[in-house]
Amino acid sequence: MANGIEEVISTLYDMIQDAWSLPLGAEKCVVERDKVLDLLDEISNQLPGDLKQAKTIVESRNEVITNAKKEAENILKQAEQRARQMISKENVYLEAQKEANELIKQAQAKIKELRQVTNEYVDDALKRTEDSINEALARVKDSRAKFNALTNPQEKKPSPIIEDV
Numbered sequence: 511m512a513n514g515i516e517e518v519i520s521t522l523y524d525m526i527q528d529a530w531s532l533p534l535g536a537e538k539c540v541v542e543r544d545k546v547l548d549l550l551d552e553i554s555n556q557l558p559g560d561l562k563q564a565k566t567i568v569e570s571r572n573e574v575i576t577n578a579k580k581e582a583e584n585i586l587k588q589a590e591q592r593a594r595q596m597i598s599k600e601n602v603y604l605e606a607q608k609e610a611n612e613l614i615k616q617a618q619a620k621i622k623e624l625r626q627v628t629n630e631y632v633d634d635a636l637k638r639t640e641d642s643i644n645e646a647l648a649r650v651k652d653s654r655a656k657f658n659a660l661t662n663p664q665e666k667k668p669s670p671i672i673e674d675v
């Protein structure tokens with residue numbers, strides 16, 4: 511069996527295209543029902559994988575944000591610890607306070623930057639996943655319509671009869 515949804519759809523398309531035509535019905539063909547149903551089942555089974563990939567991306571984003579928060583907290587703790595050690599002298603204390611504030615600003619800026627980059631990455635990944643799923647769904651709908659047109663001749667309009675003059 512094929513691996514990707516696109517390959518399965520291609521296999522299904524080839525199967526229908528290579529199918530035997532029915533006598534007196536060039537637009538009608540015979541396909542092996544079990545094989546076609548197996549291919550459609552495979553498509554249905556692979557779609558949840560794409561959704562799972564999107565969930566994994568969101569979880570990765572959350573992990574990156576959590577790690578950034580932990581790193582920021584560690585930076586803050588280091589700054590506070592360093593500031594406490596320098597309290598004994600006023601000049602040293604003022605310098606430590608400046609440094610701590612600068613570290614806090616750096617940590618906040620880093621969190622903001624990481625959040626923005628992560629959000630852009632997740633949005634892009636979700637968009638690509640959505641586009642992939644929409645494309646696969648469109649192909650499945652098109653294949654289904656073609657299949658139904660081939661297997662349900664009563665839904666087709668009868669062709670006009672041309673009489674000899």
